[in-house]
Amino acid sequence: MESAQKPLRVADGDELDEVLATHDRVLVEFYTKGCAICQAIEPVLGNVARETGITVAMANPGDDISLVEKWDVSSAPTLVLVEDGEEVARLAEGFKSGDDIEAFLDEHAA
DSSP, X not given: OOOOOOOEEESSHHHHHHHHHHOSEEEEEEOOTTOHHHHHHHHHHHHHHHHHOOEEEXXXXXXXXXXXXXXXXXXXXXXXXXXXXXXXXXXXXSOOOHXXXXXXXXXXXX
C-alpha cells in the first residue's frame, strides 16, 4: 500500500528553499501557532496533497521571521502556489475547503 502524502513541515526558510528546489510545484501554507483556522485547514491540505499529488509545505513565519518579508505574509493562513521556485498565485482569505483549494490549483495549473 502506498503511503499517504502528507504536508511537509519546514523549520525555516532554508528548509523551505530546499523543498522548493526539489519539487516543481509546491503549495506553501504559512501558518501560526494557536491559529484555529490554520489547525482546521491542515487536514484539508493533507487531503488536497493526496487527491492532486501536489507537494504541500507548511511554514511558521514565527519560527523564521525572515519569511514574513521574503514572502510578504500579512495574515494566516496564507497559501502560496510556487512553480519552479516562483510564486504564481496566493490565497489568503481564511478557511477554504478542499474543493476550493483544488479549484484554485486547477485555475493556476501550468
